[in-house]
Amino acid sequence: MFSFSAAGARFRILCSRALTSVGFGEDAFLLIIAAIVGVVTAACAVGFHELINAIRDLLYRRINPEFLYRVGSPLLILWPAIGGLLVGIITNKIARVREGKGVIDVLESVLRSSGFIAPTAAIEKTVTSAITIGTGGSCGAEGPIVQIGAAIASGVGQLFRIARAQMPLIIGCGAAAGISAIFNSPMGGLLFTLEVILLDFSLRTITPVIIASVVANVSTQETFRLLHELWPAHYEGRLAIFNMPQLAFAITWPQMVNFIVLGIACGLVAVTFTRVMSVAERRFAQMRMSATLRPAMGGAILGAMGFAYVVIFGWLALDQPKPIVHDHYPMPAFFGDGYGFIQELFRGDFYEAAHWATKSPIAYMIFLLAFLMLAKIIGTAFTIGSGGSGGIIAPALFLGATTGGLLGMVFRLVGIFADLQPNVYALVGMGAVLAAVVHAPLAAILILMDLTGNYSQLALPAMLASIIATGVARRIFSESIYTAALRERGVRLGGSTDHSVLRRLHVENVSLDPAATIAPGDPFQHALDLSSQLHVQNFAVLDKQGYYVGMLVEDDINTALLEREAVPLLLVGEMVRPEIPLVRNSDDLASVLDTFSRCEIDHLPVCLEQAPGKVIGLISRAGLMRAYHKKLAE
Numbered sequence: 001m002f003s004f005s006a007a008g009a010r011f012r013i014l015c016s017r018a019l020t021s022v023g024f025g026e027d028a029f030l031l032i033i034a035a036i037v038g039v040v041t042a043a044c045a046v047g048f049h050e051l052i053n054a055i056r057d058l059l060y061r062r063i064n065p066e067f068l069y070r071v072g073s074p075l076l077i078l079w080p081a082i083g084g085l086l087v088g089i090i091t092n093k094i095a096r097v098r099e100g101k102g103v104i105d106v107l108e109s110v111l112r113s114s115g116f117i118a119p120t121a122a123i124e125k126t127v128t129s130a131i132t133i134g135t136g137g138s139c140g141a142e143g144p145i146v147q148i149g150a151a152i153a154s155g156v157g158q159l160f161r162i163a164r165a166q167m168p169l170i171i172g173c174g175a176a177a178g179i180s181a182i183f184n185s186p187m188g189g190l191l192f193t194l195e196v197i198l199l200d201f202s203l204r205t206i207t208p209v210i211i212a213s214v215v216a217n218v219s220t221q222e223t224f225r226l227l228h229e230l231w232p233a234h235y236e237g238r239l240a241i242f243n244m245p246q247l248a249f250a251i252t253w254p255q256m257v258n259f260i261v262l263g264i265a266c267g268l269v270a271v272t273f274t275r276v277m278s279v280a281e282r283r284f285a286q287m288r289m290s291a292t293l294r295p296a297m298g299g300a301i302l303g304a305m306g307f308a309y310v311v312i313f314g315w316l317a318l319d320q321p322k323p324i325v326h327d328h329y330p331m332p333a334f335f336g337d338g339y340g341f342i343q344e345l346f347r348g349d350f351y352e353a354a355h356w357a358t359k360s361p362i363a364y365m366i367f368l369l370a371f372l373m374l375a376k377i378i379g380t381a382f383t384i385g386s387g388g389s390g391g392i393i394a395p396a397l398f399l400g401a402t403t404g405g406l407l408g409m410v411f412r413l414v415g416i417f418a419d420l421q422p423n424v425y426a427l428v429g430m431g432a433v434l435a436a437v438v439h440a441p442l443a444a445i446l447i448l449m450d451l452t453g454n455y456s457q458l459a460l461p462a463m464l465a466s467i468i469a470t471g472v473a474r475r476i477f478s479e480s481i482y483t484a485a486l487r488e489r490g491v492r493l494g495g496s497t498d499h500s501v502l503r504r505l506h507v508e509n510v511s512l513d514p515a516a517t518i519a520p521g522d523p524f525q526h527a528l529d530l531s532s533q534l535h536v537q538n539f540a541v542l543d544k545q546g547y548y549v550g551m552l553v554e555d556d557i558n559t560a561l562l563e564r565e566a567v568p569l570l571l572v573g574e575m576v577r578p579e580i581p582l583v584r585n586s587d588d589l590a591s592v593l594d595t596f597s598r599c600e601i602d603h604l605p606v607c608l609e610q611a612p613g614k615v616i617g618l619i620s621r622a623g624l625m626r627a628y629h630k631k632l633a634e
């Protein structure tokens with residue numbers, strides 16, 4: 001019977017042998033996997049993007065704004081509530097998965113299951129996130145596309161039967177491809193993955209992640225160019241998230257103080273956002289209401305806030321249907337990803353008095369931006385905390401842009417600088433809040449640079465504000481929005497500084513698994529029988545004197561089973577891996593973890609320092625990580 005997995009494994013073996021014969025290393029096949037993941041993730045990102053736009057256009061853009069934002073304004077409450085109800089039904093009744101938390105779910109899968117994710121999660125995440133965002137849920141597409149890319153990568157890895165030790169790296173390739181595709185930011189995708197997902201900047205990790213990120217970016221751009229050629233009117237402007245205006249400003253010493261203040265403000269906003277999100281998720285989890293109905297409740301509350309926003313800042317203040325022109329953003333400003341409103345904040349004339357038909361235009365702008373900051377924090381907390389499917393990167397960008405624009409207006413009102421440009425502060429604030437929310441300043445700076453296409457003028461203020469915002473956020477609350485959620489789930493994630501923790505622990509601090517032993521001269525069929533009887537997949541191979549010879553590992557057993565007719569002819573000695581070393585009970589866990597990575601297996605044989613060569617048990621990668629997390633908790 002034909003098996004796709006068996007065919008994939010054969011293809012991997014043949015390609016690995018061919019690449020090794022021309023001088024490539026054993027990991028060369030990962031580069032092919034990374035390219036495949038990049039192409040498939042890019043295709044899914046385009047489809048996901050179009051599905052969100054189709055739902056948004058159907059419910060908001062195609063309805064006359066004079067109707068939608070006047071007589072039909074109750075639809076602003078109805079659409080998000082219906083979207084939440086559909087997501088609740090799909091998540092809890094059909095797919096029966098944990099409500100989508102995007103990057104958080106990917107991090108948990110990497111830490112708890114070595115990166116194995118059900119490929120069907122990509123389909124579920126595409127549908128539920130598109131419904132949430134398209135109907136108005138306050139969240140973004142970036143977190144879901146990371147999870148979609150990770151699920152695709154996990155599926156590709158399982159298809160080719162990639163070793164368990166390599167799966168987290170493959171997952172990282174999917175995450176980088178997703179960020180690169182949705183943001184048009186290959187460098188941002190790379191650094192986001194290294195800083196947030198993998199916490200690993202080694203060359204072995206960087207190479208495949210770069211390939212996945214670049215391939216995904218090129219594939220996405222070429223797809224949109226092709227679609228633009230076929231349907232130019234429909235796809236005009238789809239090649240970039242934001243259309244950036246020409247900026248002309250110079251940074252002076254006095255203005256540096258302003259950007260320091262901006263960094264502090266962004267750090268405070270980021271901490272508030274993180275804490276409110278944590279509280280909302282806990283409170284919704286404690287509610288007695290059915291999990292299926294919670295997203296509908298969150299959507300209805302968001303919709304009520306949207307209705308109040310339109311009444312206060314549209315009808316009463318401006319005597320028009322909504323504050324922001326319908327063609328620029330058809331939803332209320334803090335619904336969905338909010339990118340259309342962020343685009344408005346980048347325009348210098350948006351802040352000018354002539355743009356607003358009010359008696360106090362500056363006061364109106366200040367109150368509007370302050371309201372939108374608060375509404376976005378609360379709206380996102382209700383959307384995602386109640387079980388809606390979406391990410392927090394777009395809300396973080398929204399909060400940064402509004403914080404920067406608001407602070408710029410305050411500086412202008414005070415009269416510190418006559419020619420101050422609030423739109424510049426909106427741009428810089430966007431990167432600063434993102435950096436402080438995810439505790440990844442390098443990735444946030446590069447994403448900002450790629451989004452805006454401005455690498456010269458924005459670089460200095462963006463770096464300054466982002467670093468200060470991250471420092472302030474960490475000083476007040478040490479957890480990022482991702483690690484705080486992981487802690488709620490009982491998962492602790494250490495950073496690179498925690499490498500010292502591993503050096504303080506030794507093999508004797510880890511509970512060992514019993515070692516199943518076998519001799520080199522035994523038939524391979526004997527190993528298969530023992531595996532079935534003892535439920536083990538890894539064997540320590542010992543000579544007649546009981547000294548260690550090598551390991552017979554699960555991957556080699558599975559590879560041999562692809563050619564079952566050869567099994568009766570094989571001996572254990574022909575399959576043994578003599579290069580797998582013994583580790584001593586006195587070895588520190590940092591060196592053992594390096595050995596795991598180098599050998600790409602899940603178990604290593606252990607001997608006593610006083611009796612080298614005599615196997616006393618097996619140390620597992622999972623056991624090592626349990627000891628590590630226990631030490632972190634202490």
